[in-house]
Amino acid sequence: MIESFGWPEFMFLVRATGWTLVLTVVAFLFGSIVGGAFAIMRLAQSRILRNVASVYILVIQSVPVLMVLFLSYYGLSLAGFDIPPLIAASLSLGIYVSAYLAEIWRGSIEAVPFQQWEASSSLAMTRGQQYRYVILPQALRISVPPTVGFLVQLVKNTSIVSVVGFVDLARAGQLINNATFQPFQVFGSVAVIYFLICFPLSRLSKHLEKVLHVGRTH
Amino acid sequence: MQYQFQFNSVLAESGFIMQGILLTIYLSIGSIILGSIIAILFSALRANGPRWVGGLVDVYVELLRNTPFLVQLFIIFFGLPSIGIRLTADQAALLAMTLNLAAYSTEIIRAGVDSIHRSQIEAGLSLAMTKRQIFQHVIIVPAIAKVWPALSSQFVLMLLASSICSFISVQELSGVTAIIEQRTFRSFESYIVATLLYLVLALTLKVGLLGLGRLIFPRVSGLSRVQVKGEAA
């Protein structure tokens, strides 16, 4: 039976939007832990650590997110884990997130003037203390605009997680379209919802960039 | 882990994989060329066209940059036939990729155009050039040279995003991989092979674009670069 795109269908999209947002948050949290570790590794004194991190970032950034999704999904199931779609989707998206955040945060850490390293080391701080008290607080500020900007990329990329069985906003749109055959209304609405999430984030990122940039010039 | 890797059945499909690779290359190069042409035209309109046209270009760019490529692909592939425009999956893919890349490239080139110093424009004006001539002969080449690294990463990201076209059953690399996976029941191996191939394709394109940049912008050394990040489609 062919239904038409009405209120119940729209509410279905809204609920799926909730799942898209949950997925975004979980993938971001997971990705920031791993990404943070790789950012520090990328700047480590050990050459091996640096190279490992570089290769990890280069490889993840040079293959489609879709492949990262499939590989981690099948990899996990082969390893004997029977995991729910939300976890599978967030873990695999998290891997993608980690590589990009590592690169963004490495850049932010490097943007802290190197005199700050010199000054803090001459105060007899350990490397850990330097990060904790001197470098990271400053890098954090620099990293906020590009990190918010990356969130937009993440929200958009969550649209492909149906391949691991997760019903997100894009998948919900597909299901409704299969039942209603009103592609313009359905995918138009889906696009509008994504836009309403992404556009404010894009503007916020640009705004923060301006504000923080002004704040840094003395 | 007891799993035994078996690549033989996957590799037996190498001819089919090759077809997928060729389609991925065709879609990527096609959208890069067409998308860049549109982006340059859009940049020219933003710079010299009537204000409302520039505004439309801005709206276009923001709409496409703030919605997922997959949804754009769905609108084109499922939506256009409902208003009588029939496209094959391959055509829909090329169109969606072109329109998507055009939006990102317009934004990147805009940064390059904005970075051209006012004095270059004055030099053009003083030599009796029209605004259009100034854009064409004075601004656009150095502008693109300055943002070439950012454009290159955007092109690579488009190559990677072409994998999403498998959602509308385009038989590019990830599309053929999905079919091989079903034929062989070797999911993990299939995607390992595909991932490695994407890696090779992406790195080759990256190096190729670097070389191309050196070739067509030999004077880049004299131009300071503009930092713009590529963004996932």
Next chain:
Amino acid sequence: MSAVHIENVHKSFGKLEVLKGVSLTVEAGQVVAIIGRSGSGKSTLLRCINGLETIQSGRIEVVGHTVTYTDEKLRALRKDVGIVFQSYNLFPHLTVGQNIMLAPRITKGVPKEEARAQAEKVLAQVGLSEKFDVYPDNLSGGQQQRVAIARSLAMQPKVMLFDEVTSALDPELTGEVLLVMEELARGGMTMLLVTHEMNFARSVADFTVFMHQGKVWEMGPSEELFSHPKTPELAAFVKSTLK
């Protein structure tokens, strides 16, 4: 008919009035130097002559063109008026030859062969014939400025404007540029130059104009103006430049 006729020109940037009723006439073939402290309005005046700056009131006529702010009229004006800037402003992605040939080809429709012959001629005039296929960033500042002069000359202008063309150059490179300008003056080109090179103004310019606080404060034959300044402001200025 005079080559450049400026009549009671007023020009403001927002609330700041930089030209407060400037009048000046330059006859064909004359070389006129404009001197003055920075902020006196001398560069602005020069840029008004080819319409790069718009004036609020007054009138400027240049070799038969009344400066009018429509694209069409400005282009017609600029085909007859060349300008050379402090920062050379060569096009970095084009070779020296291409820099020179571009404007004649696209704005005047000069055929390629003719444009090339013309480019070779003006390049010889500035003494850089061997640099035809070189890119600007492989040239010294002095050489780049000479190419900029050649680029303007290729348009066969009736008037040339020079806006502090040696100010960005190392002292040892100013000589070669001044030499080119001196030869141009000797060839009968009508020239207006804003400059800090007092010796050059004194020896090459027929007349010198001293601008102060947005006005023509004092003007006259160069030698006389420098040796017998009538106003204390000019006297102080001349003295300060001798240091």
